[in-house]
Amino acid sequence: MDNGAQDGPTRVTMKEVALRAGVSQSTVSFVLNGNDDMRISAETRRRVLKAVAELGYRPRGAGRPPKAAGSRVIGIMFDEVATSPFAAISIEGLQEEAWKAGVLVEVVMTGGDRGYEAAVLRKWAADRVEGVVYASILTRRVEPPDALSRHRAVLLNCYDAEGRFASVVPAERRGGETATRLLLEAGHRRIAFISGESWMDASDQRMEGYERALRAAGLTVDPSLIEEGNFLPSGGHAATHRLLDRTRPDAIFCANDLMAVGCYEALKERGETVGQSIAVMGYDDQEIAQHLNPPLTTVLLPHREMGQWCAAHILGAPDAGATMLRMECPAVVRGSHFGRSGGSFAEVPGAR
Amino acid sequence: MDNGAQDGPTRVTMKEVALRAGVSQSTVSFVLNGNDDMRISAETRRRVLKAVAELGYRPRGAGRPPKAAGSRVIGIMFDEVATSPFAAISIEGLQEEAWKAGVLVEVVMTGGDRGYEAAVLRKWAADRVEGVVYASILTRRVEPPDALSRHRAVLLNCYDAEGRFASVVPAERRGGETATRLLLEAGHRRIAFISGESWMDASDQRMEGYERALRAAGLTVDPSLIEEGNFLPSGGHAATHRLLDRTRPDAIFCANDLMAVGCYEALKERGETVGQSIAVMGYDDQEIAQHLNPPLTTVLLPHREMGQWCAAHILGAPDAGATMLRMECPAVVRGSHFGRSGGSFAEVPGAR
DNA sequence: CCGAGAAGCTAATAAATATTGCTAAACTTA
DNA sequence: TAAGTTTAGCAATATTTATTAGCTTCTCGG
Numbered sequence: 214m215d216n217g218a219q220d221g222p223t224r225v226t227m228k229e230v231a232l233r234a235g236v237s238q239s240t241v242s243f244v245l246n247g248n249d250d251m252r253i254s255a256e257t258r259r260r261v262l263k264a265v266a267e268l269g270y271r272p273r274g275a276g277r278p279p280k281a282a283g284s285r286v287i288g289i290m291f292d293e294v295a296t297s298p299f300a301a302i303s304i305e306g307l308q309e310e311a312w313k314a315g316v317l318v319e320v321v322m323t324g325g326d327r328g329y330e331a332a333v334l335r336k337w338a339a340d341r342v343e344g345v346v347y348a349s350i351l352t353r354r355v356e357p358p359d360a361l362s363r364h365r366a367v368l369l370n371c372y373d374a375e376g377r378f379a380s381v382v383p384a385e386r387r388g389g390e391t392a393t394r395l396l397l398e399a400g401h402r403r404i405a406f407i408s409g410e411s412w413m414d415a416s417d418q419r420m421e422g423y424e425r426a427l428r429a430a431g432l433t434v435d436p437s438l439i440e441e442g443n444f445l446p447s448g449g450h451a452a453t454h455r456l457l458d459r460t461r462p463d464a465i466f467c468a469n470d471l472m473a474v475g476c477y478e479a480l481k482e483r484g485e486t487v488g489q490s491i492a493v494m495g496y497d498d499q500e501i502a503q504h505l506n507p508p509l510t511t512v513l514l515p516h517r518e519m520g521q522w523c524a525a526h527i528l529g530a531p532d533a534g535a536t537m538l539r540m541e542c543p544a545v546v547r548g549s550h551f552g553r554s555g556g557s558f559a560e561v562p563g564a565r
Numbered sequence: 566m567d568n569g570a571q572d573g574p575t576r577v578t579m580k581e582v583a584l585r586a587g588v589s590q591s592t593v594s595f596v597l598n599g600n601d602d603m604r605i606s607a608e609t610r611r612r613v614l615k616a617v618a619e620l621g622y623r624p625r626g627a628g629r630p631p632k633a634a635g636s637r638v639i640g641i642m643f644d645e646v647a648t649s650p651f652a653a654i655s656i657e658g659l660q661e662e663a664w665k666a667g668v669l670v671e672v673v674m675t676g677g678d679r680g681y682e683a684a685v686l687r688k689w690a691a692d693r694v695e696g697v698v699y700a701s702i703l704t705r706r707v708e709p710p711d712a713l714s715r716h717r718a719v720l721l722n723c724y725d726a727e728g729r730f731a732s733v734v735p736a737e738r739r740g741g742e743t744a745t746r747l748l749l750e751a752g753h754r755r756i757a758f759i760s761g762e763s764w765m766d767a768s769d770q771r772m773e774g775y776e777r778a779l780r781a782a783g784l785t786v787d788p789s790l791i792e793e794g795n796f797l798p799s800g801g802h803a804a805t806h807r808l809l810d811r812t813r814p815d816a817i818f819c820a821n822d823l824m825a826v827g828c829y830e831a832l833k834e835r836g837e838t839v840g841q842s843i844a845v846m847g848y849d850d851q852e853i854a855q856h857l858n859p860p861l862t863t864v865l866l867p868h869r870e871m872g873q874w875c876a877a878h879i880l881g882a883p884d885a886g887a888t889m890l891r892m893e894c895p896a897v898v899r900g901s902h903f904g905r906s907g908g909s910f911a912e913v914p915g916a917r
Numbered sequence: 918c919c920g921a922g923a924a925g926c927t928a929a930t931a932a933a934t935a936t937t938g939c940t941a942a943a944c945t946t947a
Numbered sequence: 948t949a950a951g952t953t954t955a956g957c958a959a960t961a962t963t964t965a966t967t968a969g970c971t972t973c974t975c976g977g
Binding site for chain 3: 238
C-alpha cells in the first residue's frame with residue numbers, strides 16, 4: 214500500500230535526528246520551524262540541518278496525497294516582489310506542469326523578509342504542501358531559511374552553497390557563448406561587450422561566455438572592446454559612446470536588453486544603422502526587444518522551462534540527489550545582429 | 566448556519582469532525598485512513614465524509630497544536646498570468662498592508678480557468694482564509710465564480726454587473742482629464758489624442774477624460790486630432806505619422822506609455838524635439854517611461870494604493886457595503902509635456 | 918433460548934511534534 | 948568580583964493523529 218521504497222523498518226523521526234546531532238528533540242523542532250523565540254547557535258543549527266539531510270528526515274506523511282478533502286498544492290516563494298515578467302513566466306511554467314497532475318500553485322513574495330519567509334513555510338507545513346520552490350529574481354547564491362529543510366524543496370534561479378537542495382539556473386555562460394557565436398557566424402570579428410555591474414553573477418558569466426566563444430574562434434579578447442555598463446538604458450547609452458570614441462566595432466553585445474535600448478539610441482546619434490552598418494545583440498528577451506527598430510536579436514532566459522522542471526522534480530520520484538541544473542538559453546534571432554553582410558530587416562515587420 | 570463569531574485561525578481537527586458526525590475521533594481516523602479491515606458501516610462513513618467536507622478538514626502532521634500556528638491569510642487570485650508589473654505592484658501594496666496585521670498573502674493565477682478558480686476557492690475555504698481578492702489584469706467587468714460568495718471578497722481592477730462585491734478600479738476618466746489639463750496648463754491648445762483599441766474600457770475612459778478637460782477649458786474637440794492606436798509602440802508610431810501628415814498639434818496625448826515610445830520615434834523622424842518643439846504625454850507610468858529621452862510625463866495607475874485598499878477592506882469592519890471605488894490616478898511630471906513655452910505655466914481659461 | 922462469532926464502533930493509549938518555561942553558562946556592567 | 952543580563956539549550960508538557968484492545972449489539976446454528 215505504500216508507494217515509497219524507502220519506508221524501511223522505522224521512519225526517521227525528530228528524535229533520531231536529535232540523537233545524531235547530539236541535541237534534544239525540541240531543539241530540532243526549533244531549528245526546523247525557524248521560530249524566532251528560540252535562539253540557536255549557528256553551530257548547532259548546522260549540525261541539526263546536516264543530520265536532517267543525512268537521514269533524509271521529512272515530517273510525517275510528506276509526499277503522501279491527502280486522502281481527505283483538499284487539493285494538493287505546490288508553493289513558490291520569491292525573494293523580491295516581481296516587477297519583472299521573469300517571475301511570471303516561471304510561475305506559468307510551474308503551474309502548467311503542476312496542473313497536469315491536478316496540483317495547484319500558490320505564490321508568495323517575501324521581499325526577503327526572514328520573518329515572512331518563516332511564517333509562510335510554517336503555514337505551508339501545516340497545509341502539508343507537496344513541495345516548495347524557493348525562487349530568486351536575480352540569479353544568485355542564497356541562504357535558504359532552515360525551515361525549508363522540512364519541505365521537499367527546489368531552488369529556482371538560485372542555489373545554496375552547501376548544495377543541500379536541488380536547484381536550476383540558466384546556463385548564462387553558454388548563453389553568452391551562443392550570442393557571441395551568432396555574431397561570429399554573421400561575419401563579425403571586432404565584437405564589443407558591454408557588461409552589467411560586476412557584482413552580478415549573470416553579467417560575469419555572460420562575459421565569460423563571450424570570451425570563451427571568441428577564443429574558440431581563434432580570436433583574442435581585446436580589453437579595449439569591453440565596457441562596463443549598469444544593466445540600464447543609460448549605461449548602455451554611455452558605454453556605447455565611450456566605445457565609439459575609442460574604436461569602431463563591427464558588433465556590440467550588450468549584457469542585457471535594457472542596455473541595448475540605450476545602445477540603439479547612441480548608435481543612431483552616431484549615424485549608424487543597427488542591423489546594417491553595425492550589429493547589436495541583447496540578452497534576456499524582454500518585451501521591449503521585439504518593439505525596437507530593428508527588432509533586437511537576443512538570448513532567451515528559459516524561465517518557463519525552469520518552472521516546469523521544478524514542478525516535475527517536486528512531483529517526481531523522491532530520491533533524486535541535490536544537483537544543480539544549468540538550463541540552456543536559446544537565441545531569439547530578430548535581425549539586429551546582422552551587419553553589412555546580411556539582414557534585410559530594415560522595415561518593422563508587422564510589429565507585434 | 567455559520568458558526569457565528571470568527572473562532573480565529575483554529576484549524577479543524579478530527580475531534581471537531583467527529584463531533585459533527587456524531588462519532589468518535591478514532592472512527593474518523595479509520596474512515597480517512599481506511600487502513601485495516603476495520604469495518605465501518607456505509608452510513609457512518611457517509612456521515613463522516615460529509616462532515617469532513619462541510620468543515621473543510623485537512624489532516625496535519627501528527628502532533629501539531631495550532632496555537633499561533635494558524636497564520637491568517639488573504640488570498641489574491643488573478644485571471645491572467647501577470648506578465649505586466651501592474652499585478653506585482655498591487656500585490657506588494659496588498660501585502661504591505663496585510664503584513665501590518667500579521668496576515669500573509671497568497672497569490673494564485675488562474676488563467677481564467679473556471680475549474681482552477683473553483684479548486685482554489687475550495688482550498689481557501691478549507692484554509693479559512695480571511696478573505697479573497699479577485700483581480701483582473703485588464704480593467705473590466707467580470708463574472709466572478711459563485712463560490713466567491715462564500716468568502717469575504719473584494720474585486721481588484723474589475724467589477725461585477727450586479728454589484729454584489731466591493732470593488733476598486735482606477736479613475737481612468739479623471740486620469741485622462743488630469744493629463745489633458747497638465748498639457749493645457751503648459752500652454753498647449755492643439756492637443757492630439759492617440760487612443761488604444763476601442764474595445765478596451767481604459768482607452769475609452771481616458772479619451773472621455775481628454776474630451777471633458779478640453780470642453781472644461783472652453784475648447785472644442787477636433788476629431789481630426791484623434792487617431793486610433795493599439796496600445797503598442799507600432800501603433801503609436803503609425804498614428805503619430807498619420808497625425809502629422811494631416812496637421813501639426815502642439816501636444817500628443819498617448820493613451821498609454823508603450824504608444825508614446827513609438828510616438829517619440831516618429832517625432833524624431835519628423836525632426837521634432839520632444840519636450841521642446843512638441844509635447845508628449847503618456848499613461849500608465851511603465852518602467853520604460855523614465856528611461857525615454859526626455860523622460861516621459863505620464864499618469865500613474867494607483868495599483869499599490871488599490872492593493873492596500875483591498876487589504877484594509879478585508880481586514881476592516883465587516884459592514885462596508887458593496888461599493889465601487891474609483892481611485893485617483895496622479896500625474897508623474899517628467900518633462901516631456903512641456904513645449905515651446907518651456908514650461909511656463911501659461912494661464913488656462915477655466916483652469917484654477 | 919443459548920452462546921459463539923462477527924459487525925460496528927469507542928475508550929484508552931502510543932507516537933510524533935510544538936511550545937512554555939526554566940536553567941546553566943557566558944558575558945556585561947558597576 | 949558580584950549582580951544583572953543575555954544566550955543557548957533542554958525538560959516538561961500540550962496537542963494532535965494513529966493504533967490497539969476491547970465493548971456492545973446482532974445473527975444464527977443447534
